[in-house]
Amino acid sequence: MERKNFITSALIMTAAVASAKTLMPNTAKKLPKKPFFVKAGDDRFNEHVMFHGVNFNDIKVSTKDTDGQFCVYEYVGLEKVGPPLHVHLNQDEFFYITEGSFLFQVGDEREIMKAGDTVFLPRNIPHTWLQLTDKGKLIYLVQPAGKMEAFFSKMSSFKTIPTQEEVSKVFAAHELRLVGPPLTAD
Secondary structure: OHHHHHHHHHHHHHHHHHHHHHHOOOHHHOOOOOOOOOOOOOOOOOOOOEEOOOEEEEEEEOOOOOOOOOEEEEEEEOOOOOOEEEEEOOOEEEEEEEEOEEEEEEOOEEEEEEOOOEEEEOOOOOEEEEEOOOOEEEEEEEEOOOOHHHHHHHHHOOOOOOOHHHHHHHHHHOOEEEEEEEOOOO
C-alpha cells in the first residue's frame, strides 16, 4: 500500500512540476541579447519625456529592455517642483539623489535627502517629493515596470495644465492613485 502511495505521489508531483514550468513565463528568451549604452543627457530612445514641460525625465533602462521587470529613469529638475501625493498599487520605487536636495514624504514621514542619499518607497504607501534646490537630479528604479512609461508619456502629452479630474483619470489608468497635492516650499 505504501508503494502505491509513493508512486501516486511521485506522479502527481511530476505533473505539478511540468504544469508549473509551462505556466511560468520564460523571460530569458525575451530579454535583450546584448548590453546597450545610454550616454549622459540622453534618453534610451532619444525621446526626452518632460515633467512640467521643462524637467527631463529620461528613460535609461526601458520596460521593453527588461520584459516589464523594472525600468530606470534619470530626472533632471530645473524647477522647485515635484509630483502630487500618490500611491503605486503594484510597484516599489528606489531613488538615488545625484545632485541637489529633495524633501521626500513617505506616509506621514518627511526627510530632506541630498546627493548620495537613497530612498526606498514600497508599494501602497502614499509618497511624493519636492526639489529644494535650483537644480536637482535623481536616478530612480520602478519595479516591476508596470505602465510607468505610458504614464509619463501621457502626462507629458498635455498641451495645457490638466484638470484634477484628467490627472486622476490618467493615474487610475496606469495603476496609480492620486491621494493629495504636491508638497510646497512653505
